[in-house]
Amino acid sequence: MKLDELARLHRQMLVIRRAEERLKKLFADGLVPGFLHLSIGQEAVPVGVSQALTDNDTVSSNHRGHGHTLAKGVDLNGFFAEILGKATGLCKGRGGSMHVADLSKGMLGANGIVGAGLPITTGSALALKMQGQGNIAVVYFGDGALAEGVLHECLNMAALWKLPILFVCENNGWSEFSPTERQLATSLDKLAKAFSIKYSAVDGNVVADVTTTAARLVKTMRKTSAPAILECSTTRVRGHFEGDRQDYRDGDEIAALSERDPIRLNAAEMAKAGGTPEMLAEIADSVDAEIEAATEAALEAPLPSSADILADVYTKVAG
Amino acid sequence: MAEIRYIKAVNQALADAMEADPTVFLIGEDIGAAGGSFKATRDLLDKFGPERVYDSPISEAAITGMAVGAALTGMRPVVEIMFMDFTTLSMDMLVNQAAKARSMFGGQGSVPMVLRTPHGGGLNAGPQHSQCLEAWFAHVPGLRVVCPSNPADAYGLLRAAIDDPDPVIVVENKALYAMKGDLPDDREPIEIGKGRIVRPGRDATVVSYGAAVAMAQTAAETMAEEGIEVEVIDLRSIQPWDEDLVLESLTRTHNLVVAHEAVEAFGVGAEIVARMADIGFDQLDGPILRVGAPFAPSPFGKTLEDAYRPDASQIVAALRRTLA
Numbered sequence: 001m002k003l004d005e006l007a008r009l010h011r012q013m014l015v016i017r018r019a020e021e022r023l024k025k026l027f028a029d030g031l032v033p034g035f036l037h038l039s040i041g042q043e044a045v046p047v048g049v050s051q052a053l054t055d056n057d058t059v060s061s062n063h064r065g066h067g068h069t070l071a072k073g074v075d076l077n078g079f080f081a082e083i084l085g086k087a088t089g090l091c092k093g094r095g096g097s098m099h100v101a102d103l104s105k106g107m108l109g110a111n112g113i114v115g116a117g118l119p120i121t122t123g124s125a126l127a128l129k130m131q132g133q134g135n136i137a138v139v140y141f142g143d144g145a146l147a148e149g150v151l152h153e154c155l156n157m158a159a160l161w162k163l164p165i166l167f168v169c170e171n172n173g174w175s176e177f178s179p180t181e182r183q184l185a186t187s188l189d190k191l192a193k194a195f196s197i198k199y200s201a202v203d204g205n206v207v208a209d210v211t212t213t214a215a216r217l218v219k220t221m222r223k224t225s226a227p228a229i230l231e232c233s234t235t236r237v238r239g240h241f242e243g244d245r246q247d248y249r250d251g252d253e254i255a256a257l258s259e260r261d262p263i264r265l266n267a268a269e270m271a272k273a274g275g276t277p278e279m280l281a282e283i284a285d286s287v288d289a290e291i292e293a294a295t296e297a298a299l300e301a302p303l304p305s306s307a308d309i310l311a312d313v314y315t316k317v318a319g
Numbered sequence: 320m321a322e323i324r325y326i327k328a329v330n331q332a333l334a335d336a337m338e339a340d341p342t343v344f345l346i347g348e349d350i351g352a353a354g355g356s357f358k359a360t361r362d363l364l365d366k367f368g369p370e371r372v373y374d375s376p377i378s379e380a381a382i383t384g385m386a387v388g389a390a391l392t393g394m395r396p397v398v399e400i401m402f403m404d405f406t407t408l409s410m411d412m413l414v415n416q417a418a419k420a421r422s423m424f425g426g427q428g429s430v431p432m433v434l435r436t437p438h439g440g441g442l443n444a445g446p447q448h449s450q451c452l453e454a455w456f457a458h459v460p461g462l463r464v465v466c467p468s469n470p471a472d473a474y475g476l477l478r479a480a481i482d483d484p485d486p487v488i489v490v491e492n493k494a495l496y497a498m499k500g501d502l503p504d505d506r507e508p509i510e511i512g513k514g515r516i517v518r519p520g521r522d523a524t525v526v527s528y529g530a531a532v533a534m535a536q537t538a539a540e541t542m543a544e545e546g547i548e549v550e551v552i553d554l555r556s557i558q559p560w561d562e563d564l565v566l567e568s569l570t571r572t573h574n575l576v577v578a579h580e581a582v583e584a585f586g587v588g589a590e591i592v593a594r595m596a597d598i599g600f601d602q603l604d605g606p607i608l609r610v611g612a613p614f615a616p617s618p619f620g621k622t623l624e625d626a627y628r629p630d631a632s633q634i635v636a637a638l639r640r641t642l643a
Binding site: 058060089090091092093094095099101102103104108109111112113116118119120121122123124125126127128130131137149150153154156157160161311312313314315316 | 344370373375376378380381382383384385386387388389390391392393394396411412415416420421422423424425426427428429460461463483484485
C-alpha cells in the first residue's frame, strides 16, 4: 500500500483513538454520563472496512461502537455532544454512547443489546437488495455475539436469501468479562462453512490488510449480493467498560497488547514506505486540534430541555 | 358495500397497501405459497411475487428485527407472527429496537413497520397458542397497538397501520377470522387512536375491543330487556386509546365496565379504570369494574377453555354490580 493511503488510514484511526482517549479522560472527570465502552486497540477494523463503503451503504454497530460510527463519517462534533448528553448531539442527547446513529450517513445505530444489530442489518440488506442499487449492509459484532441465537437465524437468512450483508466479527477474545473459549463451543469459520457463507479472516490490527480484504469482499458483494463474513482478530485494551479494573485478565496479556497496537503497526508500515516522524507528528497535531475543538464545543453545548421529554416518541402525536 | 370475512378484509388491506406503495412488503412464516396459517396472505405471492412476499424460516426474532432494519432503510415491512404467543421471541426487536429507534436517535427517522398477529382463544389451541398479550405492547412507549373487532375495522386499521410512520402492532382475533361484515366501498384507513360507540345507551358504558365487543353487545341486549340502556364502546385502538370518548360516555352514563378477553389482572382494563378513576371520578355512580380472563394460563380442554374465556354473562354480572 502506498504511503499516502497508509497516511489516510492512519489519520482515521488516530481520530478514533484520540476521541476515545479524550472521552476516557472526560469520563474520569465525571463529564460523561452513563456507561462508556472503549474500542481502543480495535480501530483498524472499522477504518479498514469503511474504505469500501459509501453513505448509501448501511452499517450497524454494538455497544463498543465509537470506531464504527466515526469511520462511517459521522460528524465529530455531533458525536462528542451526543456522548456528553448534549442537545446538539447526533441524537439530541437521547441516545448516548451506546445509541449513536446518523441515518444520513447510513449509520443505523450502535446498540446496547449484544447481537441486536444482526437482524436489523440483515433487514437493511434485504431492503437494499429490493432497492437494487448495489448497496450493501455491514454489521459489526464481537465474538461474544456468536453465542446469541439471532446470529444463527441471520446467518441462515442471509445465506438462504442471498442478502448483501457483510458480517464483520471483531474477535477480541473477550465476551465482556469472560474469555471466548469459555463461551463458545465452535468458531466463526465453522459456522460460515455450516451456512455456506464466504469467510475471510484477517489480522484486524493491520489496517492495510483489513482494507484490502474488505475491498475485495465488498466489490464481489455489490455484484452478487451474496453475504460474506470477515473475522478480524483484534485486541481490547480497556475493560469491558470504563471503570472495569480487568482483574480477570492476566497482566502480561494486557502489557503485550501494545505490540499489536494497530496505530503503532501502521506507523511502522508508513516508515517502511518512506514516511517520516514529522509526517506522523503533523497528522497527530491536526487530529488533536480537531478532537479538542469537538470536545470544547460539546462541553459548552446546552443540555437537552426537560420540556422535550415526550418529543420524538412518535412521529405524529395522536388526538 | 360488500360483505366480506374478517380474514379476507385483512388480505384485501394488504393487497391494496401493496398496490398503493411499492415499498410495502410482507414477511412471515408460511405466508407465501401456503398463504399463511389462517390464509391472511392467500394469493398475494402470486399477485406480487417473491420480491414482495417473503416466506421466512421459523425465526421470529430475525424477521422482526429485519423489519426494523428494512424500515430504517426506506421500506414499509409488514410482519406476520403466526400466533401472538410467538411474539415473545420478537420482544427484543420490538421493545428495545423498533419502539425506541425514533426517540433514542433524536427523531432522525422512524420505523414504519407493522406486525400483525392473532390473539385469543376459542380454538382449544392451548396455553401457547391462545394468549392475549396486547397489554405488554401497550406498555411500551414508541409502539402503537390496534385490535379490530370486525371486518371493516380489520381493513381500515391495517391500512392505517401500514401508512403510519411508527411501528404498529395489529392484533387480530383468530376467533373472528370467519366473521362476516360489510366493507365500505371507499376502503379508507381508520384513524388510529379513535374509538367508536357501537351501541348508544344512557345507563352504563362498557368499553371493549376485539372479540369482547360482540360480548358487550350481547350483554347490552340482555340489559335492554330489563330497560337498562348500555352504551358499548369499541376502542379499536389500544395504544393510544380514546380517553376523550370514554370520559364523554362516562359523563353521560356514570357507570363503567371494561371488558376484554385478556387476563384481567394488570391489563388494558386496569389502565382504563385507573385513568377514569382519576379524570372521571366525579362522574362515577358505582365502582368501575373489569371483566377479563382469570389469572391462569389459557387451558386446552373444552370445558376448561369455555370456563376461562370471558363471556356476555360476566359483563352482565359486572353491569348489575356497578348499577346496584
